Amino acid sequence: MRFTGHLDLHRAWERAFRRAGLPLAYSEGFNPHPRLNLASALPLGFTGEREALDAWLEQDLPVEDVQVALLRALPPGLQVSQIESVDLRLPALQTSLEASEYQITFQRPFPELAERLAALLLADSLPRRWRERDYDLRPLILDARLPDAPPPSLPIDSGQQALCLRLSARESATGRPDEVIAALGGDPQAARVHRLRLLFKE
Amino acid sequence: MLSPEQINNQLDRILFRVQKPARYTGGEINQVVKDWEQIPTKVALVFPDLYDLGMSNLGLAILYELLNQRPDVLAERAYAPWSDFEAEIRAAGLPLYSLETKHPLAAFDILGFSLPYETLYTNTLNILDLAGLPLFSAQRDETHPLVIAGGHAAFNPEPMHAFMDAFVIGEGEEVIHEIVDVYQAWKKCRASRLELWRSLSQIWGVYVPALYEAQHHPDGTVARITPLDKAAPMPIIKRIVGKLPPAPTHFIVPYIDTVHNRAPVEISRGCTRGCRFCHAGIISRPVRQRSVTEIIQAVEQALSNTGYEEVGLLSLSSSDYTHIVELVETVSQRFAGRHLSISLPSLRIASFSVDLMDALKDSRRSGFTLAPEAATERMRQIINKPLSDTQLLETAGAVFKRGWHNLKLYFMIGHPSETLEDVRAISDLCKAVLAEGRKTIGRRAQVTAGVSTFIPKPHTPFQWAPCDTFEQIQAKQDLLKRSLRGPGLKLNWNSPQDTMLEAWLSRGDRRMSQVIYQAWKLGARFDAWKDRFRFDLWQQAFTEVDLQPDFYTHRPRPLTEVFPWEHINAGVRKKYLADDYQRSQAGLTRDDCREQCYACGILPSFAALRRLNPGDLWQCPEVRSPQVLASSLQPTNPSQIPAREN
Numbered sequence: 001m002r003f004t005g006h007l008d009l010h011r012a013w014e015r016a017f018r019r020a021g022l023p024l025a026y027s028e029g030f031n032p033h034p035r036l037n038l039a040s041a042l043p044l045g046f047t048g049e050r051e052a053l054d055a056w057l058e059q060d061l062p063v064e065d066v067q068v069a070l071l072r073a074l075p076p077g078l079q080v081s082q083i084e085s086v087d088l089r090l091p092a093l094q095t096s097l098e099a100s101e102y103q104i105t106f107q108r109p110f111p112e113l114a115e116r117l118a119a120l121l122l123a124d125s126l127p128r129r130w131r132e133r134d135y136d137l138r139p140l141i142l143d144a145r146l147p148d149a150p151p152p153s154l155p156i157d158s159g160q161q162a163l164c165l166r167l168s169a170r171e172s173a174t175g176r177p178d179e180v181i182a183a184l185g186g187d188p189q190a191a192r193v194h195r196l197r198l199l200f201k202e
Numbered sequence: 203m204l205s206p207e208q209i210n211n212q213l214d215r216i217l218f219r220v221q222k223p224a225r226y227t228g229g230e231i232n233q234v235v236k237d238w239e240q241i242p243t244k245v246a247l248v249f250p251d252l253y254d255l256g257m258s259n260l261g262l263a264i265l266y267e268l269l270n271q272r273p274d275v276l277a278e279r280a281y282a283p284w285s286d287f288e289a290e291i292r293a294a295g296l297p298l299y300s301l302e303t304k305h306p307l308a309a310f311d312i313l314g315f316s317l318p319y320e321t322l323y324t325n326t327l328n329i330l331d332l333a334g335l336p337l338f339s340a341q342r343d344e345t346h347p348l349v350i351a352g353g354h355a356a357f358n359p360e361p362m363h364a365f366m367d368a369f370v371i372g373e374g375e376e377v378i379h380e381i382v383d384v385y386q387a388w389k390k391c392r393a394s395r396l397e398l399w400r401s402l403s404q405i406w407g408v409y410v411p412a413l414y415e416a417q418h419h420p421d422g423t424v425a426r427i428t429p430l431d432k433a434a435p436m437p438i439i440k441r442i443v444g445k446l447p448p449a450p451t452h453f454i455v456p457y458i459d460t461v462h463n464r465a466p467v468e469i470s471r472g473c474t475r476g477c478r479f480c481h482a483g484i485i486s487r488p489v490r491q492r493s494v495t496e497i498i499q500a501v502e503q504a505l506s507n508t509g510y511e512e513v514g515l516l517s518l519s520s521s522d523y524t525h526i527v528e529l530v531e532t533v534s535q536r537f538a539g540r541h542l543s544i545s546l547p548s549l550r551i552a553s554f555s556v557d558l559m560d561a562l563k564d565s566r567r568s569g570f571t572l573a574p575e576a577a578t579e580r581m582r583q584i585i586n587k588p589l590s591d592t593q594l595l596e597t598a599g600a601v602f603k604r605g606w607h608n609l610k611l612y613f614m615i616g617h618p619s620e621t622l623e624d625v626r627a628i629s630d631l632c633k634a635v636l637a638e639g640r641k642t643i644g645r646r647a648q649v650t651a652g653v654s655t656f657i658p659k660p661h662t663p664f665q666w667a668p669c670d671t672f673e674q675i676q677a678k679q680d681l682l683k684r685s686l687r688g689p690g691l692k693l694n695w696n697s698p699q700d701t702m703l704e705a706w707l708s709r710g711d712r713r714m715s716q717v718i719y720q721a722w723k724l725g726a727r728f729d730a731w732k733d734r735f736r737f738d739l740w741q742q743a744f745t746e747v748d749l750q751p752d753f754y755t756h757r758p759r760p761l762t763e764v765f766p767w768e769h770i771n772a773g774v775r776k777k778y779l780a781d782d783y784q785r786s787q788a789g790l791t792r793d794d795c796r797e798q799c800y801a802c803g804i805l806p807s808f809a810a811l812r813r814l815n816p817g818d819l820w821q822c823p824e825v826r827s828p829q830v831l832a833s834s835l836q837p838t839n840p841s842q843i844p845a846r847e848n
Binding site: 001003004005008009012014015016017018019021026032034044045073074075076077107189190 | 214215217218219223224227229230231233455457458459505506507508509510511541
């Protein structure tokens, strides 16, 4: 499941709704598509929990019924933790997203991780290049620290190092955890990235 | 042998470095994962091309569902890895593994390859190699899995005879169980592989190449094919099911895009039209249909199991399905408002077909496809697809009037006795069709011509015909490229090299397996992929093995020639095919055989099965002739007619 890209994940949710027999509302127009929006794309290879999505249904159904139906229809690797009925006038999730928290575990020893992290945070700017665009990574790092104890949700072998990040996730100001790992001099492919939660505007 | 844990650990890193890693992870909804330690017989179903294609293959989906219904069997999947992933696992020393539990393929009891077309042969060898298995059947022993193959290409198994322990000729639904049963019995008594081969050869529809020998004349043609084992059947008669079993509905839903993102439901099998070039039309006879109720139920279940947004109602000729109007009406009423798209491929050229598509209200209206196959009435009589130009133009007009903008027309060049005039007619006809479209919808009308090249396939009435040479194909394609151009017209064609390779492989004899082996050693892979296909490697392979490729393609064959597939019997008499070939040369056509039986041989070949499945379960007219029944080719030993119930 973690090697499913954003668009494919979107379709996996659509199909889960269909299998659940839930009447997804469709957009108007020549090429109608189901109205379902994931709050934030999760890059290929990352895992996540407490992710969020907006789904529009054609009928007003009790939240419990939706939850029961959906639970039965989910593919391996997707879970539903909470469903809320929300006011249709509320802004879309994407526009109210502020930040994301990540937990990174390194598959191989990362020497001097603490020292490098301290140096990274002291820097005024971290010029980087992503998809042929220069940008400054530093202001996108809202918080970065080594965890006191590994969270129980992640099975971590003894000696495996971890890193907790809070990165900006505003539109056009989104920090990528793999970029932080690279800026630390690490190998992003040798790290497991797990998104712990999304933080929205009040 | 590496354990699944060891494989998984290494995969973690590798998957980040390859395109579309989800091809190699499994874990989709509806995959079946059983307890490896508890299940006695393990089968890996292998599609020797990318996951993206293999996941849309209905044959393997059927076998996966049937095998996993058995408590004593587990079936898992494997596909050909793309070159990036192949390089990674070779570098890491990983074997190719199954998607469900990540067991190495060599840990399975049976590897079953699907061979729907011939250009998968080098991939098949590559998969055996990536599994760490000896490629040649003769070099494997009791510690290796049994390696078998089936699918349409297996109707000429000879080019792959050296690599497979056994082939299934025909339909797999029943025979797969018998193969598993025989395997289980053999494993219990720890007998030799020869014993296993012998027992397998006793199953109706199973061909064990090691039990036969082919002798050649000095000119290279086959002199005779003889069994080396007294009990080995001769000929090997294709396997069919008397009645289509319940349609599979628990399709695995891929997370990534595949060629067909849809739930396929087979509405009928076989075709009664008798197009003379058509391989499927002969080898999948007789026509058997599912009832409307059965189809609707299958669609309903498949949708609720998969959540797919598209359903494909599959058959070789949809408009010939007896209850097509009722089916289409029921489908469009029942599934209205559910934002589904229903596809109905292979429609006949008649305005009736346009009515059918219109009733399905496919919201996308992307394109409408018709396959006249040839552009002159003369040529269409030769190939036995009789149709007047007026009929075609009327149908095209109806397509544009009902709101489709793009009409795709499929043609073939290189039919027997074709002239450049017949080829030029393709562009004239496309222009006439475009003019028809412009009358209705103006400049929005588009005509796309897909022009492939004829290959005389085994078991067809045209199996005696030669292929066009490179120069002939090139000249015909050049003519089309010059004349079929302009706004609203588009031309697609196959390269002559693709055609030649497919022709060599589909017409090959036993000697061809050395060419395939050599081509694989030289690096040939993914021969069906334009950007991967290396014609030069195949030429080199032919030279190294000292065989003439033209021998397989450009030689007209006398009616007396013994074909490499002479011992494989599709239930259709060779005499019938030869007569039909001669009728073609005289410009004589044959009608749809639902109305009148032309004695192709299917009924006497499967007389006992027909008696068990009377009436319109088969579209063959009822024929009563004691003489015909007496000459039945079908095994008379009742134990070979399966009575399996489940």
